[in-house]
Amino acid sequence: MHPMFAPAMAAALVAISATPAAAQVDNSAVAGPTVPSGPLEVRTGPLPAVLTLAQALEEADARSPALAAARADVEAARGRLRQARFRFNPVLNVAVENFAGTGPYTGFNGTETTVSVNQRLDIGGRRKARMTLGEAELAAQEYRFAIARANLGQQVRNLFALGVAARDNLALARDNENRARELSRVARELVDAGKEPPLRGLRAQAALAQATAALRGAEADEIASRRSLAALFGVDIPPAELAGSDLLTPPTPVDAMATLDVRLAEAERVIADAQLRQARAEGRLDPSVGVGVRQLRQTGDRALIASLSVPLPVFDRNQGNVAAARSGVQGAEARRNSVLANTQAEIANARAGLAAAEARVAALEGSGIGQAREALRLAQLSYRAGKSSLLELLDAQQAFASTQGELIAARRARAEAQATLARQAAAADDVDLSQ
Secondary structure (H helix, E strand, O other), rough: OOHHHHHHHHHHHHHHHHHOOOOOOOOOOOOOOOOOOOOOOOOOOOOOOOOOHHHHHHHHHHHOOOHHHHHHHHHHHHHHHHHHHHOOEEEEEEEEEOOOOOOOOOOOOOOOOOEEEEOOOOOOHHHHHHHHHHHHHHHHHHHHHHHHHHHHHHHHHHHHHHHHHHHHHHHHHHHHHHHHHHHHHHHHHHHHHOOOOOOHHHHHHHHHHHHHHHHHHHHHHHHHHHHHHHOOOOOOOOOOOEOOOOOOOOOOOOOOOOOOOHHHHHHHHHHHHHHHHHHHOOOOOOOOEEEEEEOOOOOEEEEEEEEOOOOOOOOOOHHHHHHHHHHHHHHHHHHHHHHHHHHHHHHHHHHHHHHHHHHHHHHHHHHHHHHHHHHHHHHHHEEEEEOOHHHHHHHHHHHHHHHHHHHHHHHHHHHHHHHHHHHHOOHHHHHHOOO
């Protein structure tokens, strides 16, 4: 820029800086769950050889690729909110007139140079609408992160319950196979001694083959359950053993209105409302003002200039986007009501399922297992004494194994119902990643 323009341009820039254009970025907090800022450091390396439920939940927080992706989405929303808080940049205009003509305008003899700065005022509420929308989108993304963490916790609890059930089923299958093997040996001795017909020996061998096949299936299921749990953490090698119980602390009362899903639906309704306000703001007048200086080469004089430009909303007043945003608000309200109804039903079903599973566990642990075990013991004694048949002993063994299997299934159902209630009870304040 020519030195002679410097004083006038300084005055022009001072005048522009006195307008609302020189806004500072507002760093006020936004509503929503607290999510630590910065990238998430994903833990690598092998899992502990012996994994408890508490360790599994902690490992999931530290390793899950899904949480890392959700965390990145929160950071992206923070960046968009920061961008929404900035005002429009001023525009520098330089115009050179009356040069390279004829007569007195030959060359640069009659040149007039104008330097100006224009600023879009943004007085139609656009900036406020942008900021409101950005804050609502950030809050919604933070709720999505909290939901991803709660979903991950539920998946870990369910897969751990599956693993514990597979572990217990494997132990049961081993016991059944050992009993079937011992029974086959005893039956063979009785057949050899002429106390049992050969058909009974064949029946005992068939029962042993079935128990062995069931044991191989239980071994495969137990390995598969540990692999599924490890895959949830993004790890190829599963833990060698799942230790402890899948029991959770008694679930706290769950209010459907306070669940993360309903809060997210409410945040999305706020987003729709902010989009409607933004669409309306886009249809308002948004003038631009300018100030500058003109240099007249022939006389050496300078003169200040001012400008005002206002768009005329003759055709486009953003009517279509306003109508679309208004429909978006209606849709968001409907979705929020649907989420609330579904959440209430899921909580009620989980409570009913938990009560039923606890009743089954109590009945089976109280007298069912004890009675089946005692019946098996008496049947074994009676068979060895020759007072009962092999079929009666097999029936007693089957009844005992079936009762144990039902108890394992009831415990797993109880754990899954607890996991569902824990997922719904997860609060926004629970978001606290292990770094």
